[in-house]
Amino acid sequence: MxxxxxxxxxxxxxxxxxxxxxxxxxxxxxxxxxxxxxxxxxxxxxxxxxxxxxxxxxxxxxxxxxxxxxxxxxxxxxxxxxxxxxxxxxxxxxxxxxxxxxxxxxxxxxxxxxxxxxxxxxxxxxxxxxxxxxxxxxxxxxxxxxxxxxxxxxxxxxxxxxxxxxxxxxxxxxxxxxxxxxxxxxCYIEKEMDIIGVQRERGKPAMVLMADKGRYMGGAFVTFKADKRQALWDRVQGKVGAPPPKGLKMQKAEWLKPGLSGRVRFLKGEEQLRHAMLKDFWEDNDAGH
Missing domain, CATH: 3.30.470.30 (DNA ligase/mRNA capping enzyme)
Structure with a gap:
Protein backbone atom coordinates (compact mmCIF):
# COMPACT_ATOMS: atom_id res chain seq x y z
CA MET A 1 0.00 0.00 0.00
CA CYS A 187 16.31 30.33 24.31
CA TYR A 188 17.21 34.00 24.33
CA ILE A 189 20.51 35.56 23.37
CA GLU A 190 21.87 39.08 23.78
CA LYS A 191 23.74 41.00 21.11
CA GLU A 192 24.95 44.54 20.49
CA MET A 193 23.39 46.24 17.47
CA ASP A 194 22.85 49.72 16.03
CA ILE A 195 19.72 51.66 16.93
CA ILE A 196 18.56 53.13 13.61
CA GLY A 197 15.03 54.28 14.44
CA VAL A 198 12.27 54.54 17.03
CA GLN A 199 8.52 54.03 16.96
CA ARG A 200 6.59 56.00 19.58
CA GLU A 201 2.83 56.01 19.27
CA ARG A 202 0.33 56.91 21.95
CA GLY A 203 -1.21 53.85 23.55
CA LYS A 204 1.39 51.49 22.06
CA PRO A 205 4.60 50.20 23.63
CA ALA A 206 7.66 52.14 22.43
CA MET A 207 10.11 50.29 20.20
CA VAL A 208 13.61 50.85 18.91
CA LEU A 209 14.43 49.62 15.40
CA MET A 210 17.72 47.76 15.16
CA ALA A 211 20.28 46.88 12.50
CA ASP A 212 23.15 44.41 12.73
CA LYS A 213 26.14 45.27 10.51
CA GLY A 214 23.86 47.21 8.18
CA ARG A 215 21.13 44.54 8.02
CA TYR A 216 17.72 45.57 9.36
CA MET A 217 16.70 43.21 12.16
CA GLY A 218 13.36 44.57 13.36
CA GLY A 219 12.08 46.17 16.55
CA ALA A 220 12.82 45.72 20.25
CA PHE A 221 10.56 46.87 23.09
CA VAL A 222 11.71 49.62 25.43
CA THR A 223 10.75 48.64 28.99
CA PHE A 224 13.05 50.90 31.03
CA LYS A 225 11.96 52.77 34.15
CA ALA A 226 11.12 56.47 33.67
CA ASP A 227 14.58 58.01 34.22
CA LYS A 228 16.46 55.60 31.95
CA ARG A 229 13.73 55.86 29.34
CA GLN A 230 14.05 59.65 29.41
CA ALA A 231 17.82 59.36 28.99
CA LEU A 232 17.22 57.22 25.88
CA TRP A 233 14.76 59.73 24.38
CA ASP A 234 17.27 62.53 25.06
CA ARG A 235 19.92 60.65 23.08
CA VAL A 236 17.41 59.87 20.33
CA GLN A 237 16.37 63.53 20.07
CA GLY A 238 19.86 64.57 19.01
CA LYS A 239 19.85 62.07 16.15
CA VAL A 240 16.34 62.27 14.68
CA GLY A 241 16.05 63.30 11.05
CA ALA A 242 17.90 60.70 9.01
CA PRO A 243 16.26 59.57 5.75
CA PRO A 244 14.51 56.17 5.93
CA PRO A 245 16.92 53.32 5.10
CA LYS A 246 16.43 51.68 1.71
CA GLY A 247 13.30 49.55 1.64
CA LEU A 248 12.15 50.68 5.09
CA LYS A 249 9.84 53.62 4.42
CA MET A 250 7.81 52.58 7.46
CA GLN A 251 5.08 54.81 8.65
CA LYS A 252 5.35 56.44 12.06
CA ALA A 253 9.04 55.70 12.53
CA GLU A 254 11.62 58.35 13.35
CA TRP A 255 14.91 57.43 11.68
CA LEU A 256 18.18 58.23 13.41
CA LYS A 257 21.61 59.37 12.30
CA PRO A 258 24.34 56.81 13.10
CA GLY A 259 26.06 56.62 16.46
CA LEU A 260 23.56 55.08 18.89
CA SER A 261 23.94 51.41 19.85
CA GLY A 262 22.17 49.02 22.16
CA ARG A 263 22.21 45.54 23.62
CA VAL A 264 19.15 43.52 22.67
CA ARG A 265 17.75 40.32 24.14
CA PHE A 266 15.84 38.24 21.59
CA LEU A 267 14.81 34.70 20.64
CA LYS A 268 17.56 32.56 19.21
CA GLY A 269 17.37 31.01 15.76
CA GLU A 270 15.15 33.61 14.10
CA GLU A 271 15.89 35.62 10.97
CA GLN A 272 14.43 38.78 12.54
CA LEU A 273 14.09 39.99 16.11
CA ARG A 274 11.27 38.21 17.96
CA HIS A 275 10.22 38.79 21.57
CA ALA A 276 13.02 41.35 21.63
CA MET A 277 13.79 43.79 24.44
CA LEU A 278 16.33 46.60 24.66
CA LYS A 279 18.55 45.94 27.69
CA ASP A 280 20.97 48.89 27.48
CA PHE A 281 22.08 51.67 25.12
CA TRP A 282 24.99 54.06 24.61
CA GLU A 283 26.43 56.54 22.15
CA ASP A 284 29.34 55.05 20.30
CA ASN A 285 31.71 57.67 21.64
CA ASP A 286 30.67 56.99 25.28
CA ALA A 287 33.44 56.02 27.65
CA GLY A 288 33.38 52.33 28.50
CA HIS A 289 32.00 51.18 25.13
Missing amino acids: RLNFIKPMEPELVEQPPKGDGWSHEVKFDGYRTQLIKDENGIRLYTKTGIDWTSKYRPTAAEAAKLKAESFVIEGEIIVTNDAGLSDFHALRSAITRRPQHLYLVAFDLLHLNGHDLRDMPLSDRREVLQALVPAGGHIQFSEALPGTGDAVYHLACEANLEGIVSKRLDSVYRSGSTMNWRKIK
Whole structure:
Protein backbone atom coordinates (compact mmCIF):
# COMPACT_ATOMS: atom_id res chain seq x y z
CA MET A 1 0.00 0.00 0.00
CA ARG A 2 1.29 3.43 -0.91
CA LEU A 3 1.78 5.82 2.03
CA ASN A 4 1.17 9.51 1.47
CA PHE A 5 2.86 12.50 3.04
CA ILE A 6 1.10 13.54 6.27
CA LYS A 7 0.88 17.26 7.02
CA PRO A 8 3.00 17.83 10.14
CA MET A 9 1.78 18.51 13.64
CA GLU A 10 3.37 21.80 14.67
CA PRO A 11 4.25 23.10 18.14
CA GLU A 12 3.05 26.53 19.26
CA LEU A 13 5.74 28.98 20.35
CA VAL A 14 5.30 29.83 24.04
CA GLU A 15 7.33 31.77 26.61
CA GLN A 16 7.58 29.18 29.41
CA PRO A 17 7.99 25.40 29.50
CA PRO A 18 4.88 23.58 30.75
CA LYS A 19 4.77 22.45 34.37
CA GLY A 20 3.93 19.00 35.69
CA ASP A 21 4.77 15.37 34.94
CA GLY A 22 2.68 14.74 31.84
CA TRP A 23 5.25 16.11 29.39
CA SER A 24 8.36 14.97 27.60
CA HIS A 25 11.04 17.54 26.76
CA GLU A 26 13.33 17.20 23.73
CA VAL A 27 16.08 19.37 22.29
CA LYS A 28 14.78 21.71 19.58
CA PHE A 29 17.09 20.91 16.69
CA ASP A 30 17.98 23.66 14.27
CA GLY A 31 17.38 22.00 10.92
CA TYR A 32 14.77 21.05 8.31
CA ARG A 33 11.66 19.22 9.45
CA THR A 34 11.54 16.03 7.39
CA GLN A 35 9.18 13.10 6.88
CA LEU A 36 10.73 9.74 6.01
CA ILE A 37 8.43 7.25 4.30
CA LYS A 38 9.04 3.62 3.35
CA ASP A 39 6.49 1.54 1.46
CA GLU A 40 6.43 -0.90 -1.46
CA ASN A 41 7.75 1.90 -3.71
CA GLY A 42 10.87 2.30 -1.59
CA ILE A 43 12.16 5.24 0.47
CA ARG A 44 11.08 8.87 0.15
CA LEU A 45 11.98 11.96 2.17
CA TYR A 46 9.75 15.01 2.20
CA THR A 47 10.17 18.59 3.39
CA LYS A 48 7.80 20.15 5.93
CA THR A 49 5.55 21.29 3.06
CA GLY A 50 5.50 17.91 1.31
CA ILE A 51 8.16 18.44 -1.39
CA ASP A 52 10.10 15.28 -2.30
CA TRP A 53 13.78 15.82 -1.41
CA THR A 54 14.89 12.18 -1.61
CA SER A 55 17.47 13.03 -4.27
CA LYS A 56 19.11 15.58 -1.94
CA TYR A 57 19.24 13.10 0.95
CA ARG A 58 20.59 9.98 -0.80
CA PRO A 59 22.87 8.79 2.03
CA THR A 60 20.00 9.18 4.53
CA ALA A 61 17.66 7.28 2.23
CA ALA A 62 20.21 4.44 1.86
CA GLU A 63 20.51 4.15 5.64
CA ALA A 64 16.72 4.30 6.08
CA ALA A 65 16.36 1.33 3.73
CA LYS A 66 18.19 -0.81 6.32
CA LEU A 67 15.70 -0.12 9.13
CA LYS A 68 13.98 -3.38 10.00
CA ALA A 69 10.38 -2.70 8.95
CA GLU A 70 8.21 -3.30 5.90
CA SER A 71 6.78 0.20 5.89
CA PHE A 72 6.81 3.33 8.07
CA VAL A 73 6.26 7.07 8.30
CA ILE A 74 8.90 8.64 10.55
CA GLU A 75 9.00 12.30 11.53
CA GLY A 76 12.33 13.95 12.18
CA GLU A 77 14.70 16.82 11.60
CA ILE A 78 17.57 16.83 9.11
CA ILE A 79 20.56 18.51 10.75
CA VAL A 80 24.28 18.99 10.35
CA THR A 81 26.49 19.48 13.40
CA ASN A 82 29.30 21.97 13.96
CA ASP A 83 32.62 21.37 15.75
CA ALA A 84 30.90 21.75 19.11
CA GLY A 85 28.43 19.00 18.18
CA LEU A 86 25.49 21.44 18.01
CA SER A 87 23.04 21.54 15.10
CA ASP A 88 24.08 24.34 12.76
CA PHE A 89 21.29 25.73 10.57
CA HIS A 90 23.57 28.10 8.63
CA ALA A 91 25.85 25.24 7.50
CA LEU A 92 22.91 23.04 6.51
CA ARG A 93 22.22 24.33 3.00
CA SER A 94 25.80 23.85 1.79
CA ALA A 95 26.03 20.46 3.54
CA ILE A 96 22.98 19.22 1.60
CA THR A 97 24.63 20.07 -1.72
CA ARG A 98 28.30 19.38 -0.89
CA ARG A 99 28.43 16.71 1.80
CA PRO A 100 25.07 14.98 2.29
CA GLN A 101 26.89 12.05 3.93
CA HIS A 102 27.40 14.34 6.97
CA LEU A 103 23.69 14.92 7.50
CA TYR A 104 21.82 13.39 10.42
CA LEU A 105 18.14 12.62 10.63
CA VAL A 106 17.02 12.97 14.25
CA ALA A 107 13.81 10.93 14.46
CA PHE A 108 11.23 12.05 17.03
CA ASP A 109 7.89 10.50 16.03
CA LEU A 110 6.42 7.47 14.27
CA LEU A 111 3.07 7.85 12.50
CA HIS A 112 2.80 4.55 10.63
CA LEU A 113 4.40 1.14 10.95
CA ASN A 114 3.94 -2.06 8.93
CA GLY A 115 0.48 -1.14 7.68
CA HIS A 116 -0.75 0.27 11.00
CA ASP A 117 -1.67 3.93 11.48
CA LEU A 118 -0.28 4.92 14.90
CA ARG A 119 -1.59 8.49 15.06
CA ASP A 120 -4.28 7.66 17.62
CA MET A 121 -1.73 6.08 19.98
CA PRO A 122 -0.36 8.27 22.78
CA LEU A 123 2.95 9.98 21.99
CA SER A 124 4.79 7.99 24.68
CA ASP A 125 3.81 4.69 23.01
CA ARG A 126 4.66 5.90 19.50
CA ARG A 127 8.10 6.99 20.68
CA GLU A 128 8.75 3.70 22.46
CA VAL A 129 8.11 1.80 19.22
CA LEU A 130 10.25 4.32 17.29
CA GLN A 131 13.17 3.98 19.70
CA ALA A 132 13.14 0.20 19.21
CA LEU A 133 13.17 0.68 15.42
CA VAL A 134 16.14 3.07 15.23
CA PRO A 135 19.53 1.45 15.96
CA ALA A 136 22.14 3.45 17.87
CA GLY A 137 25.28 4.85 16.29
CA GLY A 138 24.09 5.69 12.79
CA HIS A 139 23.15 8.87 10.94
CA ILE A 140 19.49 8.23 11.74
CA GLN A 141 19.19 8.84 15.46
CA PHE A 142 16.41 8.76 18.02
CA SER A 143 15.64 12.11 19.66
CA GLU A 144 16.00 11.28 23.35
CA ALA A 145 13.76 13.00 25.88
CA LEU A 146 15.78 14.90 28.48
CA PRO A 147 15.25 13.96 32.13
CA GLY A 148 13.95 16.59 34.55
CA THR A 149 11.27 19.25 34.83
CA GLY A 150 10.52 21.54 31.91
CA ASP A 151 12.18 24.49 33.65
CA ALA A 152 15.37 22.53 34.40
CA VAL A 153 15.61 21.09 30.88
CA TYR A 154 15.03 24.53 29.34
CA HIS A 155 17.69 26.10 31.54
CA LEU A 156 20.22 23.39 30.64
CA ALA A 157 19.42 23.67 26.92
CA CYS A 158 20.03 27.42 26.96
CA GLU A 159 23.22 27.03 29.00
CA ALA A 160 24.46 24.53 26.42
CA ASN A 161 23.82 27.10 23.67
CA LEU A 162 20.99 25.10 22.06
CA GLU A 163 18.14 26.85 20.25
CA GLY A 164 15.55 25.72 22.78
CA ILE A 165 13.32 22.77 23.65
CA VAL A 166 10.09 21.19 22.44
CA SER A 167 7.72 19.97 25.16
CA LYS A 168 5.07 17.41 24.21
CA ARG A 169 2.15 15.93 26.13
CA LEU A 170 2.96 12.26 26.72
CA ASP A 171 -0.66 11.23 26.15
CA SER A 172 -1.24 13.35 23.02
CA VAL A 173 -2.39 11.82 19.73
CA TYR A 174 -0.97 13.04 16.41
CA ARG A 175 -3.01 15.64 14.55
CA SER A 176 -1.79 17.69 11.58
CA GLY A 177 -1.53 21.45 12.08
CA SER A 178 -0.74 23.73 14.97
CA THR A 179 -1.32 22.47 18.52
CA MET A 180 -0.78 23.41 22.17
CA ASN A 181 -0.15 19.71 22.95
CA TRP A 182 3.32 20.39 21.55
CA ARG A 183 5.07 23.60 22.60
CA LYS A 184 8.38 25.07 21.56
CA ILE A 185 10.25 27.27 24.01
CA LYS A 186 13.21 29.10 22.52
CA CYS A 187 16.31 30.33 24.31
CA TYR A 188 17.21 34.00 24.33
CA ILE A 189 20.51 35.56 23.37
CA GLU A 190 21.87 39.08 23.78
CA LYS A 191 23.74 41.00 21.11
CA GLU A 192 24.95 44.54 20.49
CA MET A 193 23.39 46.24 17.47
CA ASP A 194 22.85 49.72 16.03
CA ILE A 195 19.72 51.66 16.93
CA ILE A 196 18.56 53.13 13.61
CA GLY A 197 15.03 54.28 14.44
CA VAL A 198 12.27 54.54 17.03
CA GLN A 199 8.52 54.03 16.96
CA ARG A 200 6.59 56.00 19.58
CA GLU A 201 2.83 56.01 19.27
CA ARG A 202 0.33 56.91 21.95
CA GLY A 203 -1.21 53.85 23.55
CA LYS A 204 1.39 51.49 22.06
CA PRO A 205 4.60 50.20 23.63
CA ALA A 206 7.66 52.14 22.43
CA MET A 207 10.11 50.29 20.20
CA VAL A 208 13.61 50.85 18.91
CA LEU A 209 14.43 49.62 15.40
CA MET A 210 17.72 47.76 15.16
CA ALA A 211 20.28 46.88 12.50
CA ASP A 212 23.15 44.41 12.73
CA LYS A 213 26.14 45.27 10.51
CA GLY A 214 23.86 47.21 8.18
CA ARG A 215 21.13 44.54 8.02
CA TYR A 216 17.72 45.57 9.36
CA MET A 217 16.70 43.21 12.16
CA GLY A 218 13.36 44.57 13.36
CA GLY A 219 12.08 46.17 16.55
CA ALA A 220 12.82 45.72 20.25
CA PHE A 221 10.56 46.87 23.09
CA VAL A 222 11.71 49.62 25.43
CA THR A 223 10.75 48.64 28.99
CA PHE A 224 13.05 50.90 31.03
CA LYS A 225 11.96 52.77 34.15
CA ALA A 226 11.12 56.47 33.67
CA ASP A 227 14.58 58.01 34.22
CA LYS A 228 16.46 55.60 31.95
CA ARG A 229 13.73 55.86 29.34
CA GLN A 230 14.05 59.65 29.41
CA ALA A 231 17.82 59.36 28.99
CA LEU A 232 17.22 57.22 25.88
CA TRP A 233 14.76 59.73 24.38
CA ASP A 234 17.27 62.53 25.06
CA ARG A 235 19.92 60.65 23.08
CA VAL A 236 17.41 59.87 20.33
CA GLN A 237 16.37 63.53 20.07
CA GLY A 238 19.86 64.57 19.01
CA LYS A 239 19.85 62.07 16.15
CA VAL A 240 16.34 62.27 14.68
CA GLY A 241 16.05 63.30 11.05
CA ALA A 242 17.90 60.70 9.01
CA PRO A 243 16.26 59.57 5.75
CA PRO A 244 14.51 56.17 5.93
CA PRO A 245 16.92 53.32 5.10
CA LYS A 246 16.43 51.68 1.71
CA GLY A 247 13.30 49.55 1.64
CA LEU A 248 12.15 50.68 5.09
CA LYS A 249 9.84 53.62 4.42
CA MET A 250 7.81 52.58 7.46
CA GLN A 251 5.08 54.81 8.65
CA LYS A 252 5.35 56.44 12.06
CA ALA A 253 9.04 55.70 12.53
CA GLU A 254 11.62 58.35 13.35
CA TRP A 255 14.91 57.43 11.68
CA LEU A 256 18.18 58.23 13.41
CA LYS A 257 21.61 59.37 12.30
CA PRO A 258 24.34 56.81 13.10
CA GLY A 259 26.06 56.62 16.46
CA LEU A 260 23.56 55.08 18.89
CA SER A 261 23.94 51.41 19.85
CA GLY A 262 22.17 49.02 22.16
CA ARG A 263 22.21 45.54 23.62
CA VAL A 264 19.15 43.52 22.67
CA ARG A 265 17.75 40.32 24.14
CA PHE A 266 15.84 38.24 21.59
CA LEU A 267 14.81 34.70 20.64
CA LYS A 268 17.56 32.56 19.21
CA GLY A 269 17.37 31.01 15.76
CA GLU A 270 15.15 33.61 14.10
CA GLU A 271 15.89 35.62 10.97
CA GLN A 272 14.43 38.78 12.54
CA LEU A 273 14.09 39.99 16.11
CA ARG A 274 11.27 38.21 17.96
CA HIS A 275 10.22 38.79 21.57
CA ALA A 276 13.02 41.35 21.63
CA MET A 277 13.79 43.79 24.44
CA LEU A 278 16.33 46.60 24.66
CA LYS A 279 18.55 45.94 27.69
CA ASP A 280 20.97 48.89 27.48
CA PHE A 281 22.08 51.67 25.12
CA TRP A 282 24.99 54.06 24.61
CA GLU A 283 26.43 56.54 22.15
CA ASP A 284 29.34 55.05 20.30
CA ASN A 285 31.71 57.67 21.64
CA ASP A 286 30.67 56.99 25.28
CA ALA A 287 33.44 56.02 27.65
CA GLY A 288 33.38 52.33 28.50
CA HIS A 289 32.00 51.18 25.13
